[in-house]
Structures are given as C-alpha cells and as structure tokens.
Amino acid sequence: MSAVAGQGTAPHLDLGRKGEDLAAQHLQKLGFVVLSRNWRCREGELDIVATNGRILVVCEVKTRAGQNFGDPAEAVTDDKIARIRRITGQWLRTVSVGWCPIRFDVIGVLVSPGGELRLEHFPGAF
Numbered sequence: 001m002s003a004v005a006g007q008g009t010a011p012h013l014d015l016g017r018k019g020e021d022l023a024a025q026h027l028q029k030l031g032f033v034v035l036s037r038n039w040r041c042r043e044g045e046l047d048i049v050a051t052n053g054r055i056l057v058v059c060e061v062k063t064r065a066g067q068n069f070g071d072p073a074e075a076v077t078d079d080k081i082a083r084i085r086r087i088t089g090q091w092l093r094t095v096s097v098g099w100c101p102i103r104f105d106v107i108g109v110l111v112s113p114g115g116e117l118r119l120e121h122f123p124g125a126f
Contacts, residue, residue: 018117019063019109020047026107026119032057035097041090044083048107049091056102058088060125063109073108073122081126 024034027050036049048059062075084104106125110118 015065015111016061016063018111019107020061022109022117022119023059023061023107023121024048026121027052027057027059036091036095039087039091041087041094043087043090046084046087046091049088051100052103054100056097056100057105057123058084058091058102059105059107060084061107061109063111065111066113071108071110071120073106073120073125076106076125 020037024037027034027048030052032050032052034048034050036046039046039049046058047061048057050057050059060076060080062073064071064075081104088102088104103124104126106122108120108122110120112118
C-alpha cells in the first residue's frame with residue numbers, strides 16, 4: 001500500500017518534494033528539459049537532471065522552512081558536492097546521453113512562516 005503525498009510521510013519529506021516540484025517547474029519555464037527526477041543508486045540520489053540546450057545540468061535542490069539552519073544553498077557541503085559528482089558518473093554510465101558538457105546547479109527554496117516560497121537558482125554553483 002503506497003502513501004499519498006501528505007499522508008503517512010514525514011513533514012520534511014513533503015517540504016522537500018514541494019521544493020523539488022517548484023524547482024522542476026522553474027527549470028521548465030526557463031526552457032530546460034527534465035530528464036530525471038530523484039534518480040537513485042547505492043551512493044545516493046540526484047534531485048533533478050535536465051538539459052539546457054546541449055548542456056547536461058545536474059541540480060541539487062535544498063528546501064528549508066525558515067532560516068534557522070541558514071540559507072538552503074549553504075547546505076551543499078564539499079562532501080555533498082563530491083557525492084553528487086560520483087552519482088552523476090553513475091547516472092551517465094546508466095543513461096546513454098552521449099558526450100556533452102555538464103554543469104552543476106543548486107536551487108534553494110525557502111518557505112517563509114506565512115507559506116510564501118522564495119526560489120534562488122545558482123547556475124554553475126560547483
């Protein structure tokens with residue numbers, strides 16, 4: 001039996017899903033083509049893999065409710081960057097896209113106490 005979004009899932013997972021949905025919509029409005037969302041392997045997960053013209057763009061999405069733990073994009077540590085690069089290598093070995101330049105973006109989504117969403121997109125963040 002599967003859980004419906006918002007029922008039986010932890011609030012932070014619902015928040016993360018909302019942030020990733022908003023990030024994917026943002027990228028599509030900019031003309032990106034989303035190839036994968038929440039792609040998983042043993043090493044971890046890629047939030048969004050998309051193309052922007054001939055460039056493959058791997059997006060790490062960080063969503064926060066409030067700024068008690070800092071800006072969402074600040075949560076992308078050096079260890080996380082190294083892991084994303086390794087997972088991207090796994091994705092490339094699994095999905096045949098041919099040779100293309102790769103860019104790593106970060107999208108931060110901040111949810112205010114009133115429920116307003118603020119999105120910041122950092123192309124080429126690492």
